[in-house]
Amino acid sequence: MNLGRVLVIATNVFREVIRDRILYLVGLYAVLLFLAGRFLVDIAGSTEDKMLLDLGLAAISIVGLVIAVFIGTGLVNKEIEKRTVYVLISKPVSRLEFIVGKHLGLSAMLAVLIAAMTVIYFAILAIFLFRTPTPYASIIVSSIFQFIELSLITAVAILFGVFTSPLLATLLTFGVYLMGQSSRDLLQLGAISESSGFQRITEVMYVLLPDLSRLNLKNQAIYGMELMPSGLELTASAIYALVYISLLLAISTFIFARRQF
Template identity: 30%
Template structure:
């Protein structure tokens, strides 16, 4: 484990020396603070505008940095030829990948922490005169949304590491971006597949079963091979790609109603559901990345 931590520490040091990261971070902080001005230009509640801009900036910047930094994790070592020195040492390849993953994730979480501190400080200063139950409930949901975003980052970085283990930065960046887009559209894709069957059968129950829906389309007079292929592709996409909507707590944080103690406790439960989903998914992707990287020939 000491070898993994050493690689993670080295990756963290390399990442924080990246000047592009600081430029993006300063831009994100500027966007977050711009809510102070924008709130007076809209008819929406001031606190709602602050939450909308702040959470959007934190999410967008963290994901962008995950893509930019993650796709070059392995390629940088190959380009500098330092990978040959590393693999010649008594370090397993899985330890190398895991260290890279943890180092980048630590970097991203540090950036998220900085942006969160700016966002919460801004919210507190602008609402210090009216810090009541509603304000505390809103901040609690914002913290939950940011925490869910950190889980999303863990999955995205795992995919970036997977693709960077066998492809170029451009290709791995494109594939990681496609995974993120498909993950955000996961629930929409599933609804499309169910609607395809429901429109033909007239009963939603037919769409509940994968094989049942496929058999119905093939046997339907209005359906055919084309519709069956669409249905099959949509269902496979739902199963293969992660559902990133499970990590979307921003809408809940921005558009919240009056909360009581029971609802506040329910937030924690919903957060654990996301944890239970993210951890095994991330581990599975990392295991695939380690298997592919372990078979790669560097000669």
């Protein structure tokens, strides 16, 4: 795999997403969060700090998820529909370089988006919660893992986008996200079930589905570093996500290489 060609593809994806005016969502996020802060000052009372902390982190996650799913599922299909894929694969660009470049480009865009929204989030917290101790360190850790989670979802979106229509790929990716958030609950449900068949099904689903709950640190972040997982656990979760992303991209490449254009 040629890193230079991968970076060229990633840069093109990054620029295309910028041209789609995705960064306008950052401005919308800032306005809505500021208005929410003003509103919570009047009605929330003593719970204003926790509500604003929850709302800001949840909004970052939702905006990032929408972009990862709707853009990620169309990254490959758009090239096929525009027939630009014929030009790309006729050049010395391997299918692996194509898929990895697409993923890196959108992941880089998500990193910029999350960083920008986190800075705005801190600014809003400084305005409305200037008298309240704010867990900045844990929020930064949570934002980093939000990016890792969204990068994984981007890989899922690309996988489905390689062999299905954008609409079906979008629905499947949202389904994986929702089930991935509750995969541990499914495993526990199977453990207490009296049906051995259902228990095996939940165990298989837990293995196959990404365990996104280990990357979701929003609830712990608002209470500070004391409730965050240890450094070893965080490292293990990050490695888990990277391995999962690599497997998804490898499967995407395998399927894409067998498509006839």
